[in-house]
Amino acid sequence: MILELKNVTKQFGGLTAVDNVSFSLPKGQILGLIGPNGAGKTTLFNCISGVYSLTSGQVIFNQQDITDCKPYHAAHLGLARTHQIVRPLNELTVRENVTVGACFGREDHGLVEATRIADEIMEFVGLEERADVLAGSLNVAQKKRLEMARALAARPYLLLLDEVLAGLNLSEVAEMLDTIYQIQEKGISIIMIEHIMHAVMNVSDHVIVLNYGELIAEGTPEAVAENPQVIEAYLGSPELADKLLED
Amino acid sequence: MKTFRSPGLWLTLGIVIVAAGFPLLAGSASLREMMFVVLMSVTLASSLNILLGYTGYVSFGHIVFFGLGGYVGFYTMAELGWNLLPATLAGGVAAAVLAFLLGKSILRLRGAYFALATIGINEALKAFVNNFGPFGGPTGMELHFSVYKNYGGATQALWTTYWGLVLITLLVVLTSFLVKRSKFGLGLMAIREDEDAAEVMGVVAPDAKTWAFVLSAIFPGLIGVLFFFKNGNIEPEDAFRLQLSIEMIVMLMLGGQGTVLGPVIGGATYQRVRGFLLTSPIFKNMQLAVAGLLLLLIVLFIPSGAVGWLRARNDTLRRLLE
Numbered sequence: 001m002i003l004e005l006k007n008v009t010k011q012f013g014g015l016t017a018v019d020n021v022s023f024s025l026p027k028g029q030i031l032g033l034i035g036p037n038g039a040g041k042t043t044l045f046n047c048i049s050g051v052y053s054l055t056s057g058q059v060i061f062n063q064q065d066i067t068d069c070k071p072y073h074a075a076h077l078g079l080a081r082t083h084q085i086v087r088p089l090n091e092l093t094v095r096e097n098v099t100v101g102a103c104f105g106r107e108d109h110g111l112v113e114a115t116r117i118a119d120e121i122m123e124f125v126g127l128e129e130r131a132d133v134l135a136g137s138l139n140v141a142q143k144k145r146l147e148m149a150r151a152l153a154a155r156p157y158l159l160l161l162d163e164v165l166a167g168l169n170l171s172e173v174a175e176m177l178d179t180i181y182q183i184q185e186k187g188i189s190i191i192m193i194e195h196i197m198h199a200v201m202n203v204s205d206h207v208i209v210l211n212y213g214e215l216i217a218e219g220t221p222e223a224v225a226e227n228p229q230v231i232e233a234y235l236g237s238p239e240l241a242d243k244l245l246e247d
Numbered sequence: 248m249k250t251f252r253s254p255g256l257w258l259t260l261g262i263v264i265v266a267a268g269f270p271l272l273a274g275s276a277s278l279r280e281m282m283f284v285v286l287m288s289v290t291l292a293s294s295l296n297i298l299l300g301y302t303g304y305v306s307f308g309h310i311v312f313f314g315l316g317g318y319v320g321f322y323t324m325a326e327l328g329w330n331l332l333p334a335t336l337a338g339g340v341a342a343a344v345l346a347f348l349l350g351k352s353i354l355r356l357r358g359a360y361f362a363l364a365t366i367g368i369n370e371a372l373k374a375f376v377n378n379f380g381p382f383g384g385p386t387g388m389e390l391h392f393s394v395y396k397n398y399g400g401a402t403q404a405l406w407t408t409y410w411g412l413v414l415i416t417l418l419v420v421l422t423s424f425l426v427k428r429s430k431f432g433l434g435l436m437a438i439r440e441d442e443d444a445a446e447v448m449g450v451v452a453p454d455a456k457t458w459a460f461v462l463s464a465i466f467p468g469l470i471g472v473l474f475f476f477k478n479g480n481i482e483p484e485d486a487f488r489l490q491l492s493i494e495m496i497v498m499l500m501l502g503g504q505g506t507v508l509g510p511v512i513g514g515a516t517y518q519r520v521r522g523f524l525l526t527s528p529i530f531k532n533m534q535l536a537v538a539g540l541l542l543l544l545i546v547l548f549i550p551s552g553a554v555g556w557l558r559a560r561n562d563t564l565r566r567l568l569e
Contacts, residue, residue, distance in 0.1 A: 049447060075449030083447075089440035091505075100437045103430050104449030111430045150448060 001060075002027045002158050002189045003048070008057035010040075010047050010213075017043040019213035020057070025158075025206075030180070030190045032204030032221065034197070036234050040213040041193045042084055045160050048191075049081050050074040062157060078106040080156035082147035084163045084193070090136030094127055095119070097135045098149045105154020118153055125149045125179060141172045145179075152183065159183065161192040165199055177203060197235070201225060209234065255569025256424045259508045263289070263420060266515070267413040276402075279409055283477070285518045286416045287470055291491075292498040292510035293419045294466035297426055299496070300504035302459045303439030304354070305362045307492055308369030309467065312342035314486030315372060316468025317475040318382055324476065325388045326381070331398065335411065335472040342468025343461050350457030357442070366489065373487035387482035408477045412470060419466045424507045424569060426462065435459050436505075490535065494521075497542045503552025507569040512553055517541075 003025040010018040018040045025031050033041050046052040048059055050071040059067045066074050080101070089097050095118055102114035102121070109117065122128045125145045130138060135146060144164050151159055161180070165173050177199055184190060194200040200207065201221040208218040211233040217224050224230055267286060270279035295309050316338030323329040323337050353364045377385050398404035426432040434455045437445035446452050475481040494517065502513020517538075524534040549556045558565045 051443070051447065071443075071446040072449045072451045075447060081447060083444065087441050087444040089437055089444065091440055092436055096433065096436075100433055100445070100450070101448050103433060104437075104445075104451075106449075111428075111433065114430070154449060 001025065002062060003191075004058075004060040005048070006058040006060070008044070008047055008059065009055045010043055010052055011055045017213050018047060018210075021210070021213075021215045022057075023208055023215065023218060025189055025191065027157075028184065028187055028189055029205040030184055030192065030203055032200040032207040033191055033193045033210065034195070034200060034207060034224075034234065035210035039210040041210055042162055043213075044210065045081060045162055045191075045193065048074075049079060049160060072104070075105055075154060075156075076108070078155075078157035079160070080105065080151035080154045080158070081160035082144070082151050082162055082164055084166070086140070086143040086147050088135035088138065088143050088146055090134065092135055093132050094122065094135050094138065094146060094149075095131040097146055098122055098127075098153045101150035101153030102155075105156065107155050114153075117155075118149075121149045121153045124152070124182070126175070140167050141169075144168065144176070148179070152188075156188060158189045158191070161190060161194075163193050163195065165194055165196045173199060250425070250428050253424070253428075253569055254567055255507060256421075258567065259420050259424070259511055259569065260417060262508075262511060263413075263416055267416070270409070276405070279405070281522070283409055283412060285515050286412050287474060288494075288498055288514035288518045289511050290412070290416050290419050290466050290470050290514075291495045292502065292514040293416075293423050293507075294463045295495050295499050296423060296504060296506075296510045297435075297463040298459055299499060300506070300509070301426060301432060301435040301439060302456060304456065304460075305358075305496070306365040306460075306463075307362045307496070308365035308367070308489065309463070309495055310488060310492035311365070311369040311372050312346065312464040313467040313471040313474075313491070314369070314376075314483075314488075315345055315471070316342040317471030317481055317486050318376060319468075320472030321388055321390075321475045321481045322382060324394065324472075325390050331407070331411070331472075331476055334476070335469050338472035339465045339469040342464040342471070346461045346464030347457060350460040351453075354453065354456045354460060366492075369487050369489060369492065373483050376483045376486070383481075385483060387480060387485075389480035390476070392479075405477060408473050411473050415466060415469050415473070420507060420511065422462065422466075423510070426459075427507060427569070431455065431458070439505075494538060497538050497545075500542060500545045500550075500552055503554030503556070503558075506552070506554040506558070509552050509554035516553075 001024045006022050008018055008021045035041055047054055050069045054067060061077060061079060098118035098121055099114045102109050102117040122131055125148055127145055127149055130142060138146060148164060165176055168176060180203060204221055207221050207224040209216050209224060209230050216233060217227045217230045270282050298304050298306055319341035320334040320338030323334045356364055376382050395401040395404040398407050434450045437450050438452050438455060442452055498513040498517040499510050501517055503509025521534055524530040524537055530537060554568055558568050
């Protein structure tokens with residue numbers, strides 16, 4: 001197992017944003033994390049990556065307990081993530097942004113080697129032509145790719161993708177999915193939060209569903225799409241669920 | 248080393264060396280005194296740049312390191328009979344230690360809260376020194392004139408102090424450049440742009456910020472000793488002058504925060520303008536008001552400062568100016 005969550009709970013005052021969630025992710029798999037807006041998906045990412053400290057529960061990453069780790073410790077151990085609302089380092093160039101990932105990530109490279117890795121990764125995600133522009137001047141699709149590139153530059157074992165497809169047009173979605181498959185082929189495990197159902201259903205090996213912070217279903221994409229609770233909470237009508245699986 | 252082939256570094260060092268050499272060529276003491284103030288400003292602005300320009304943390308009370316360094320160094324000279332060199336180093340170390348302790352405690356504050364805390368630290372230390380017997384309390388300390396005999400007389404001592412300052416100015420420029428080109432500097436700039444995102448990417452922000460703070464505190468600590476040695480006496484009001492702290496920020500913003508050349512240009516320009524205002528009958532009582540207005544205009548119209556503005560013009564300037 002690359003990641004195990006045991007009874008993870010996060011409360012903000014009286015609000016329970018993540019409620020007793022447990023699941024595990026085998027190495028090399030893609031896990032889809034779906035649920036309605038406000039279900040606690042991004043909060044769960046923040047709990048895993050150390051941005052939030054847990055109210056209770058345990059996070060085991062690569063046989064190590066990272067429950068009380070700071071985000072940078074988790075990053076050093078090989079956990080990388082993207083942000084739903086992109087957070088480019090605006091006044092630095094695209095190359096410098098990606099170099100930060102390589103410098104301070106799992107492999108802890110020096111500047112020269114990190115810059116070389118950054119060039120390699122930028123080519124992989126298709127940003128090489130924008131390498132010397134300031135990150136703030138990229139468009140949305142490019143910023144999403146930049147988020148991904150920075151995360152990949154750290155050479156992580158586990159990648160948390162938070163809505164990398166949102167706001168992209170159809171051909172951009174197709175390109176991004178292609179990239180995600182290629183990442184999986186490198187042996188990197190992935191958890192992805194996504195609202196574009198046909199994409200997440202097709203890409204994921206396994207899907208879990210959150211609603212009001214609770215895990216209400218998990219299983220293969222097919223099983224989850226037919227789960228009555230999921231249909232009621234999130235998908236809407238059974239016909240829609242069928243249609244999604246056909247795409 | 249490829250890093251050292253940067254034209255921007257040599258241009259900046261060249262400007263400092265040429266400017267610093269003028270008083271020697273002219274053999275003029277008044278020119279030397281003028282350049283002393285200019286170089287001191289350049290050093291203060293450059294050292295603040297490491298924190299404000301690279302890391303994005305505004306320290307309003309940065310002068311506390313100048314004051315503390317000055318006091319500690321002065322104490323070792325006046326009371327313990329130390330020589331200028333070890334005294335200067337002691338001042339730098341004292342400033343660094345204070346910055347390290349503060350870094351561990353107040354650098355977790357962000358934005359305005361950090362800025363306010365730094366003002367508080369300066370005022371607190373001023374109040375402490377005012378009541379601290381060994382440092383002479385409110386009247387401070389003074390050096391006996393005979394001390395200067397050890398340096399070959401007062402005139403020679405002033406020149407020695409001046410060359411010491413020139414050396415420190417060159418060091419701060421070099422440090423500023425090396426930090427900017429290093430992995431450490433990249434981490435600082437990542438923190439400046441988005442501290443949370445930087446942490447998620449693995450930048451150990453608490454440590455990086457603390458070391459940036461320490462680095463930016465050492466140089467004011469060193470020159471504090473030189474300044475008060477030259478002065479011959481030290482008082483709390485002179486050492487912890489909040490006004491100078493604000494002026495450091497104006498100089499840095501004027502020249503261009505986050506650049507190596509910027510603080511040099513900004514420090515020199517500001518001191519020249521200030522010199523003009525102080526001697527002008529109309530402005531002599533309101534030079535601070537002019538500084539405030541200047542800061543306002545910079546923030547509104549050229550937030551990246553003179554060098555930042557030039558760098559954004561074209562690629563040649565971007566390569567040439569660091």
